[in-house]
Amino acid sequence: MITMNHSTTILLIGDEPNILKTLRHNLAGRGYEVSLALDDIETYQMTQKSHFDLYVLILDFNSSNVDGLSICGNLRELSQSPIIVLSSVGSDDVKIKALDLGADDYLIMPFSMEEFLARVRSALRRWLAYKTGHVTQNNLILVGSLLIDKDARQISINGENIRLTPTEYDIVLYLANRIGKVVTHRELLRAVWGAQYGDEREYLRVFISQIRKKIEFDPLKPRYVITEPGVGYRFMSDSYS
Amino acid sequence: MTPEELLLQQNLTLREEIKELTAIQHNIWKLMVVVCRRMQISSASVKAAVTSLLNNDIFWDASTQYEFLQMIDDSTDNFSDLAMLVSLVSRLQVDKIHLKLETQVLQEILSKLEDDLPHHLKDVKLDIEFSPELATVLVDYEYLMIALRLLFMSMLGGQDHPINVRVVVKEMVENRLLEIRNINSSVHNVICNLPESLTEEYIKEKKISPDKVLMVYTAYKLLTLQNIRLRACLDNDKNAMLQLEIPFE
Numbered sequence: 001m002i003t004m005n006h007s008t009t010i011l012l013i014g015d016e017p018n019i020l021k022t023l024r025h026n027l028a029g030r031g032y033e034v035s036l037a038l039d040d041i042e043t044y045q046m047t048q049k050s051h052f053d054l055y056v057l058i059l060d061f062n063s064s065n066v067d068g069l070s071i072c073g074n075l076r077e078l079s080q081s082p083i084i085v086l087s088s089v090g091s092d093d094v095k096i097k098a099l100d101l102g103a104d105d106y107l108i109m110p111f112s113m114e115e116f117l118a119r120v121r122s123a124l125r126r127w128l129a130y131k132t133g134h135v136t137q138n139n140l141i142l143v144g145s146l147l148i149d150k151d152a153r154q155i156s157i158n159g160e161n162i163r164l165t166p167t168e169y170d171i172v173l174y175l176a177n178r179i180g181k182v183v184t185h186r187e188l189l190r191a192v193w194g195a196q197y198g199d200e201r202e203y204l205r206v207f208i209s210q211i212r213k214k215i216e217f218d219p220l221k222p223r224y225v226i227t228e229p230g231v232g233y234r235f236m237s238d239s240y241s
Numbered sequence: 242m243t244p245e246e247l248l249l250q251q252n253l254t255l256r257e258e259i260k261e262l263t264a265i266q267h268n269i270w271k272l273m274v275v276v277c278r279r280m281q282i283s284s285a286s287v288k289a290a291v292t293s294l295l296n297n298d299i300f301w302d303a304s305t306q307y308e309f310l311q312m313i314d315d316s317t318d319n320f321s322d323l324a325m326l327v328s329l330v331s332r333l334q335v336d337k338i339h340l341k342l343e344t345q346v347l348q349e350i351l352s353k354l355e356d357d358l359p360h361h362l363k364d365v366k367l368d369i370e371f372s373p374e375l376a377t378v379l380v381d382y383e384y385l386m387i388a389l390r391l392l393f394m395s396m397l398g399g400q401d402h403p404i405n406v407r408v409v410v411k412e413m414v415e416n417r418l419l420e421i422r423n424i425n426s427s428v429h430n431v432i433c434n435l436p437e438s439l440t441e442e443y444i445k446e447k448k449i450s451p452d453k454v455l456m457v458y459t460a461y462k463l464l465t466l467q468n469i470r471l472r473a474c475l476d477n478d479k480n481a482m483l484q485l486e487i488p489f490e
Contacts, residue, residue: 018286018312022293025308029299060278065448088281109285113292 014058076102122194175235429481
């Protein structure tokens with residue numbers, strides 16, 4: 001379990017009172033500072049007013065004029081903090097849509113509280129590592145024209161900084177640390193999302209596609225992140241290819 | 242019109258009717274999907290509360306434990322109401338509702354409804370007024386109860402303050418007239434606009450909950466099967482009300 005300080009803030013978004021109450025009790029009982037937003041307007045107002053380390057969004061709104069997916073997309077524009085989506089919809093296309101719009105994790109209802117709390121810890125672990133950074137020596141990786149500065153958790157291409165989300169950065173770093181080697185889907189999911197993951201290949205599809213849009217010259221003909229069909233991904237540079 | 246032309250005309254009318262019915266069926270299935278998701282959310286509430294209580298790493302004080310138990314109670318009630326709705330709609334869709342029309346006393350049905358409603362709707366009180374002493378009606382006792390319960394749940398579900406609903410029964414020449422007064426205008430509009438009110442566009446535009454629309458539709462169908470006419474209209478003070486014309490023979 002990671003150590004949380006008391007200022008770790010979480011915004012719960014949704015309009016299903018019983019689930020919101022249960023989540024709030026569980027999170028507050030474990031030392032997180034929890035706020036509630038009951039619709040899209042409240043979510044945006046609260047996000048503009050305060051900073052949150054994590055968003056937990058219940059995608060299914062009772063009110064038919066609030067769209068959970070739009071909230072997810074707009075939140076990603078407003079903040080880089082991780083977003084965990086909870087939904088009764090288990091279909092791949094909605095899951096992919098949510099991840100595509102910026103969600104970091106997707107949990108299908110019903111779920112056990114232990115599983116939910118594990119996902120919260122995992123998302124916060126990545127976010128806190130991203131916020132604080134790990135300072136060590138020899139923390140630069142240069143792959144062709146792509147430079148990864150581990151101290152700053154920053155990636156640049158030809159000196160130009162690339163804006164990656166914390167999860168995207170973790171994926172690139174994990175692959176770049178194993179340059180030339182095939183990393184399986186399961187290994188990558190476990191390394192980035194946590195030990196309880198392994199079958200969520202659609203997460204990788206979405207994130208790798210976003211990463212390619214940001215770091216590849218031509219995302220359709222990737223030079224750095226190569227797909228190993230049915231197996232996983234391989235990070236390459238010109239000298240390895 | 243020649244016999245061929247007449248046949249052609251009938252054929253065209255039938256095709257139009259089939260098209261309309263197919264569209265209605267499609268909309269009902271879409272609403273069913275939403276209701277099933279609501280059921281999943283209710284079961285998620287139960288699971289979340291139960292697994293919270295089972296967690297050993299945290300101590301819940303008595304009031305929080307009570308709150309979790311109350312959530313479980315609420316959510317299981319909600320789940321069973323939705324399960325009943327899904328079962329009814331499914332049976333209506335495949336014509337598996339078997340009615341037994343018998344002479345019943347309307348006062349008895351309403352008094353049973355009065356006892357039954359608090360299990361589904363908190364803080365709702367019926368204020369029933371009869372003009373005839375014993376109003377007999379020709380209905381299926383069980384399905385009339387269900388239809389009335391669904392109407393009340395669609396009108397009053399989610400209400401967060403105590404409410405009194407006035408129900409008036411009048412004896413007419415051809416039927417008994419049951420009036421439910423001062424109702425929610427959105428339910429009134431759903432009834433007036435059936436079957437258009439089953440569409441996604443209507444639900445979004447009017448900001449109505451899809452499960453309430455499905456409840457109204459199901460009640461309407463159950464009443465129609467018993468030859469009961471459901472009308473949404475306005476009283477003298479322009480307040481929305483429902484009228485049920487119930488046959489007595």
